[in-house]
Amino acid sequence: MSGSRALFTPFALQAEKIEMDADLVSESNVEPWAKQFKLGTAGYRDLLDPEDLFNFGVPFNGLSAAFILEARAQLADEAGIRSLHIGGEVRPHTQEFIDLAARIYSAHGISVHLRPEGMRTTPIWLSSFGVFYNELDGGENFTASHSQNYKGGWKPMEAAGGQLLEMAGMIADRVRDLVNQAKNDGLTIHLAAAGNDLIHHDFDPVAPYVEVLKKVVPAGLVAEIAPATAKGFRAGFCTEGGSMAPTARRIFEALGVTMDEGGTVFFTHEEESNSFHGIGILDGVNHGVDPGKWQVYKHVGAQELLRDEKCDVFFIWDPDGDRFNMVTVAPAAQAEEFKAAGLEVDPLDDDRCCVFFKPNQIYFMLTALKIQSLEEAGELGNYNWIVASTFPTSMSIGEVATTFNKRADAALATFRVPVGFKYFASLVGDLEKQLADGSSETSATDVTGVKTIFGPKPRLLMMAEESGGAAMGPAEPVSSRTGLRTSLAAKEKDAMQIGLMSLCLAARLHRQEGSFAAYYLQLLEEFETRYRFYERRDVTLFDESLKGVERDQAREAGNARKEATVAFFGSLEGKEPVEVTGILAGLLPAGANLPEIKRVFHAGDGTFIEFEDQWFELRASGTDAVLRYYMEGRYQEKVAELNAAFEGMRIPG
Numbered sequence: 001m002s003g004s005r006a007l008f009t010p011f012a013l014q015a016e017k018i019e020m021d022a023d024l025v026s027e028s029n030v031e032p033w034a035k036q037f038k039l040g041t042a043g044y045r046d047l048l049d050p051e052d053l054f055n056f057g058v059p060f061n062g063l064s065a066a067f068i069l070e071a072r073a074q075l076a077d078e079a080g081i082r083s084l085h086i087g088g089e090v091r092p093h094t095q096e097f098i099d100l101a102a103r104i105y106s107a108h109g110i111s112v113h114l115r116p117e118g119m120r121t122t123p124i125w126l127s128s129f130g131v132f133y134n135e136l137d138g139g140e141n142f143t144a145s146h147s148q149n150y151k152g153g154w155k156p157m158e159a160a161g162g163q164l165l166e167m168a169g170m171i172a173d174r175v176r177d178l179v180n181q182a183k184n185d186g187l188t189i190h191l192a193a194a195g196n197d198l199i200h201h202d203f204d205p206v207a208p209y210v211e212v213l214k215k216v217v218p219a220g221l222v223a224e225i226a227p228a229t230a231k232g233f234r235a236g237f238c239t240e241g242g243s244m245a246p247t248a249r250r251i252f253e254a255l256g257v258t259m260d261e262g263g264t265v266f267f268t269h270e271e272e273s274n275s276f277h278g279i280g281i282l283d284g285v286n287h288g289v290d291p292g293k294w295q296v297y298k299h300v301g302a303q304e305l306l307r308d309e310k311c312d313v314f315f316i317w318d319p320d321g322d323r324f325n326m327v328t329v330a331p332a333a334q335a336e337e338f339k340a341a342g343l344e345v346d347p348l349d350d351d352r353c354c355v356f357f358k359p360n361q362i363y364f365m366l367t368a369l370k371i372q373s374l375e376e377a378g379e380l381g382n383y384n385w386i387v388a389s390t391f392p393t394s395m396s397i398g399e400v401a402t403t404f405n406k407r408a409d410a411a412l413a414t415f416r417v418p419v420g421f422k423y424f425a426s427l428v429g430d431l432e433k434q435l436a437d438g439s440s441e442t443s444a445t446d447v448t449g450v451k452t453i454f455g456p457k458p459r460l461l462m463m464a465e466e467s468g469g470a471a472m473g474p475a476e477p478v479s480s481r482t483g484l485r486t487s488l489a490a491k492e493k494d495a496m497q498i499g500l501m502s503l504c505l506a507a508r509l510h511r512q513e514g515s516f517a518a519y520y521l522q523l524l525e526e527f528e529t530r531y532r533f534y535e536r537r538d539v540t541l542f543d544e545s546l547k548g549v550e551r552d553q554a555r556e557a558g559n560a561r562k563e564a565t566v567a568f569f570g571s572l573e574g575k576e577p578v579e580v581t582g583i584l585a586g587l588l589p590a591g592a593n594l595p596e597i598k599r600v601f602h603a604g605d606g607t608f609i610e611f612e613d614q615w616f617e618l619r620a621s622g623t624d625a626v627l628r629y630y631m632e633g634r635y636q637e638k639v640a641e642l643n644a645a646f647e648g649m650r651i652p653g
Contacts, residue, residue: 003027003056007063010053010096011194015107018066018189020182028056028063032552034179037068039168041420041605041622043155044068045144047544047551050092050274057547060152062093062100069101070189071174072156073108075167076138083111085131085139085203087122089243089320091152092274095120097142103191106198113139113203120272121243122203123321125471128161128492129212130205135480138164143320146290146468147624149275150545160432162425162491206247208481210254215474216497218373221504225257228507229264235503236266236311238300240289241273242319244496251496257503265503266311268301276319286545291316291325292359292468298346302327307348313506313516315499322421322493323468326362326502330355330517338517341524342533342636355517360394360534363464365516366501367400368523370461370472371412379475384442384455386413388424391603392617392630393466395531401461403527412461413454415444418604420622424463424471425491431458432477432488447604460489466536466630469493472501530613533636535643537629544625555625562620565627568651569607569618572600580609587652592645593638614638616646 005027007018025031037044049055054062076084086101088094102112113136115122122130124141131139137159144153156164156171164171181187192198214222225233239245245267249259258264269277280287280296287295302314306329314327330338335345335353344356367387374380387401393416401412417423427444431454434442442458445451460473473489480486490497509519524532541558542551572580577597584594595611602608606619606628614633621628631643 004054006054010099013193015193016191020187022183025183033059034176037175038172045153048152053093066189067175067178069104071171073105081137083136085113085136087127088142089121090272090274094142102199106196107190107192112199114201116201116204123243123247125492125494129209130203131157132161133205133208133480135484145320146288146318146323148286148288160491163422206250212478216472217500224504224507228510233510234311236305236314238268238316240279240319241269241276244317244321245270291323297325317495321495324495324498328355328516330515341521359468360466363470364396367397367462383457383459385459385461387461388415388463390419390465391416393464394534396529399529400527415452421493428489448601470498530634531632533639534632535639537647539627541625558625564651566620573602587649588645
């Protein structure tokens, strides 16, 4: 794309038309964009121009958005969808995109539901919950989650609040049809007046969400917070200038969690910022605002606050509230012991060190905590609890369940899905359908064909992604506003749940004069954990901040590398282990130690190699121009050496 031309007036109080013809298609060079447009693991995400909504030199602009939203509206008409929610976070042009969607949808006669006047942002999990609770036909959130602020994004949802599956491909196909129509016959996209009677500012499901949250996070855990506060406990929450602070404040208030001066929690980087207060920009390079990246968690001011004893633990939420991480402290005398267990440790002061956790390690602890809390509440044996994870998520999380089963004669189930929370949502939706159909033995079959029987009362104890997103379900299904729908668990990543659970655990540890690091080590031994050391290597394929021809050339080269690497590992799937061993041995760097291979299979969106007490997966990111090399095992050195060897391996061709 190239050039720039204003195609409509954002927030106009009169109806407008976007007239598209061959000249506009040629001028904007929109055809190449349309050919590669698709909805990935997190919807659509691509480069925008923070300064110019109509810059045709970037993929995500007012023109491409109009094509996407018109495609969504036409398919909604055909599917009988008559009500949609639209929300968003803080990125450049987010409010303009929300306005454009609302006006296109209402021009199609669709009822649109936005936040009340004065509430600009919607965390992604609140969009998801509200679509379900308010019994809407679907919704969407304009977000690129943790990506750099020069990327925009759009994440559409179905009626239960989960990301679109079947309709995703239909939207991409319709976008291409509309571009062809504009080129060959002309296309008119109608925009109703902003503020017309079909646009309602009534989307505010915070109060019912709090009631569900109380059922997800055990009351006994929440009760830990007040007495810990009385003993001086304080927690900081960094919201990165995103959407979490306004909603979290209301939720904490409803839960009785005090805030600000003298309270349990306080916020940093609270003011809304479409540049995220510069978080993640280090030495001139913008790394985005993923709280799981060291460029973020080591550079948000946590160490200073902890060193000055302004807080006892520091939590981080990303801009749309679906990712979470924390910075903790522990006794400096045990620093080497923590490092040996795979934790990242930095010095802080004479008595304490900083300990940083990967999301996998956080969910490992929270899974154990949730099992213990359910057992204490007498709810563990009354339901068929499931610990679910994606294939490249740490297997230590599932080990908590399987080891507990052996020790307590319990029947916790484990299940794995491909990367993308939409696959968790699909699992939950399928279980809900089985229950509605009266099934007495619910089950699910994974992408490798392995069937798991859950039982008559399936419940979601944990759904975890290694990238930093997770959610949990309550003991009893929750109902929508009029009881028309029921839900077993969240259909979207919910870092409010995870943040509250972590806050409760921090409060308990404070009262016990313990630390997250010591608690983690205790759990490793208690659950006889084999999968202790986890590594993910990200190989960037091209600089996504590039524009125009330079971007096209870099993307073409990056895609060629990606396709060759993915195809090579894909060619190993289904082969006999001895054959795969021979192929890899001939390509790995000299001296690489290849453990015995047990199985090679397709894990939904990547190639998974199962070794003895170790595993590897190669997959291309569905949201960024990155190849990911995952590996986990019992021994840190073996994991690091073999993963480095795979990354440096010569790919044939």
